[in-house]
Amino acid sequence: DTAVSQTPKYLVTQMGNDKSIKCEQNLGHDTMYWYKQDSKKFLKIMFSYNNKELIINETVPNRFSPKSPDKAHLNLHINSLELGDSAVYFCASSLGSGSQPQHFGDGTRLSIL
């Protein structure tokens, strides 16, 4: 059973479109995250939610809107996609929002044409 699963794995779309990425975890964790890994492989946090409540919101354009319907799900909606949004987006989860290790999903590779 996949612990942290993301869909879709690949997303190819045109500039200006709106797209969503979904994430689900079956680990019983209460905290979920979105990270962005750019072309230089640098991994940077975007958002985190603890029990459906937003606790970290890094300096991310407001075109990015996370939503957590329950503690096992965290989705990411992106409006008006730009070329610079091309990256791999990873979802992760952990037990608690402090020191516990985070476990990553397989990632969604987003390519903007």
Place this chain on the structure above:
Amino acid sequence: QKEVEQNSGPLSVPEGAIASLNCTYSDRGSQSFFWYRQYSGKSPELIMFIYSNGDKEDGRFTAQLNKASQYVSLLIRDSQPSDSATYLCAVTNNQGGKLIFGQGTELSVKP
């Protein structure tokens, strides 16, 4: 100054040797330290975590932490070609679980 710094490599070691990966961090409030392995095109996979000064061993892996020097390292004993990957150091001050990653060190283990 980057918050978490690693040598980007590539670090090349022969099979069976010890690979030593280093990481320094700038935030003295950092409390928890993690090493992830990432194969090309794959997701980061947790290898080790350490919270206290000293060494922590798990199989062929040893994590070392020195908070006074703001330094954390990962030793891989008896390196195997399958260990060839990028190793990511990540630290957090435990506030909200925000992990700060280094840029990663590419390790190549030659048969």
